[in-house]
Amino acid sequence: MRVLRLTPFFHHDCVTAWPAEFDAVGGMQVQILRLSRELADRGVEQLVMTVGFPGLPRERVDRPGLRVRVTRAPLPRLRSELTGLVGLNQAWLAAVLTACAPLRRTWRPDLVHVHADGQLWALLAGPLVSRMVGAPYCLTLHCSRLASYEPMSRFDRLQHRLVATAERYALRRARRVSTLTARTADTVARLLPLDRALVDVLPDSVGDVRPVTRPEAGEYLRSLGVPAGRPVVGWVGRVAHEKGWRDFVAMAERWDAGSGAPGAVFAVVGDGPQRERMREAVEAAGLADRFAFTGFLPHDAVPSVMTALDVLVMPSAHEELGGSALEAMVCGTPVAGYAVGGLRDTVGSVTPSLLVPRGDVPALVRAAGDAVTDAERHRETVAAAVPDLLGRYGEDTVERALEHYRLAVGRVSGGGAGWAP
The missing domain is CATH 3.40.50.2000 (Glycogen Phosphorylase B;)
Known part of the structure; x- marks a missing residue:
């Protein structure tokens, strides 16, 4: 299976320093990297289009089956106290749309996976890129405007209804949806309304984090x-x-x-x-x-x-x-x-x-x-x-993700020869 992963948030652990204006590392970035690697180890071929900063290679092979491409249009270094750089995510989306135009001919994915954080730009990516590459998309709500998000500024409050509308639009057109908690899954399904059976709960994984002495x-x-x-x-x-x-x-x-x-x-x-x-x-x-x-x-x-x-x-x-x-x-x-x-x-x-x-x-x-x-x-x-x-929140999270993909592309596991990535 080929998955095109679209996210402005991705942890580049090949570096030891990270400029804060390029969206400093948080849990979402680490979790998406962890999931991508676990899926690659299970045979899912992935191309990740994400934000990067000066000094990173434009494209690298993180491991067999996992390519990471820095996808960002040029933008001025104007600081924002909310997003790091003014226009960073917009520059990401503009570059993604440009980069996805030839994919239908050169590397056609079976599925597009969009990671949304409660902001507008990732929510727009799914419907647009899905049409461009001719593949369905699934949407993960790492933070939901409808269920949990709290506006961060006066401007954010003004645009809150617009982004919530975009979230509804993106959710309704996704082949499948995933959330981190059952609480958000239930809320989203009730408010849209959306068939709850189409919303999978895929919590974050603690990975290999264990105590030291x-x-x-x-x-x-x-x-x-x-x-x-x-x-x-x-x-x-x-x-x-x-x-x-x-x-x-x-x-x-x-x-x-x-x-x-x-x-x-x-x-x-x-x-x-x-x-x-x-x-x-x-x-x-x-x-x-x-x-x-x-x-x-x-x-x-x-x-x-x-x-x-x-x-x-x-x-x-x-x-x-x-x-x-x-x-x-x-x-x-x-x-x-x-x-x-x-x-x-x-x-x-x-x-x-x-x-x-x-x-x-x-x-x-x-x-x-x-x-x-x-x-x-x-x-x-x-x-x-x-x-x-x-x-x-352990190792079975990758199994849940694989089943999520199976359902999204219509390759249901069980019976017959089963499914293999």
Whole structure:
């Protein structure tokens, strides 16, 4: 089977540095890379058209059966605090449409797989490219305007209805749809309306993320400038508005008075379009000596980071699933955050007492403080849940993806000779 994968979000782990304006790495990028590699190992031939940055090869073979092509029209380096560069995703779509024009003759796919994040441009790609290459498309909602997305600015609120309409259009014309949670699948099917049987739940996978020893993990954090001898409260991911960094800083301001826990150091692991604004807020609050900013780290550092934290905090405005929460819990670390989106399913199934109403910073301080002061109890609870988490978000996710593709192209498994990619 040949699959054309269209996504502005893809992790280029062939580099050790990543310019933040070109959409700093988050869970979505890592998950799409992981899925692509697992499918390639199962014999699915793929061409990925994605965004890249200066210094990356225009096209590379990541592994047999997986080609990654940087597909982006030229654009000026105008910074945006929401998307990194102004027009980045529009430039991606324009280049994709140009690049797909000859594919029908040179490399005709059996299926187009579009990854949508709640923005307009990927939603337009599916219907347009499907016609150009003469193949059906399936659509993955990594974030849904209809079910979970929260507008990030005044302009975003103004265009919210337009993008929601585009999402409805793209969903209705997709051969099949997938979501990260059953909650979103049920909501989308009800609101469209859409036959629920056409919506598959394909959650993110924790892949090979597993804990390392606590001493080894702690030493790694020390090498990044995180001081020893204090509880470490962590933030891991893109430094962007929707991830709630302002509430993370506000939590740090209230920590000593409201957490009931010893004085902590706050580790910010990752990068993003609002990195400098977060740094300025930390300095304005007089907390510069309590914060450690590591910047971008390669994904293979995740187990060390997650294991070393005393608690991971996720004050997100919306979170379709919460891949960072899964990675932290698989490494034995409790997660405190807002009860939004998929966090209600992931964290909520393990330590529901550590989830608080969105925007309630004092409650978030108390929850994170409880994770630190009652660490043994929370860590035992998380450890007991790891087998179930690995079962729900483990290796069988690639099998679910293969079945999703079978259904999308009409090659149903079971009976006869079966199906082979």
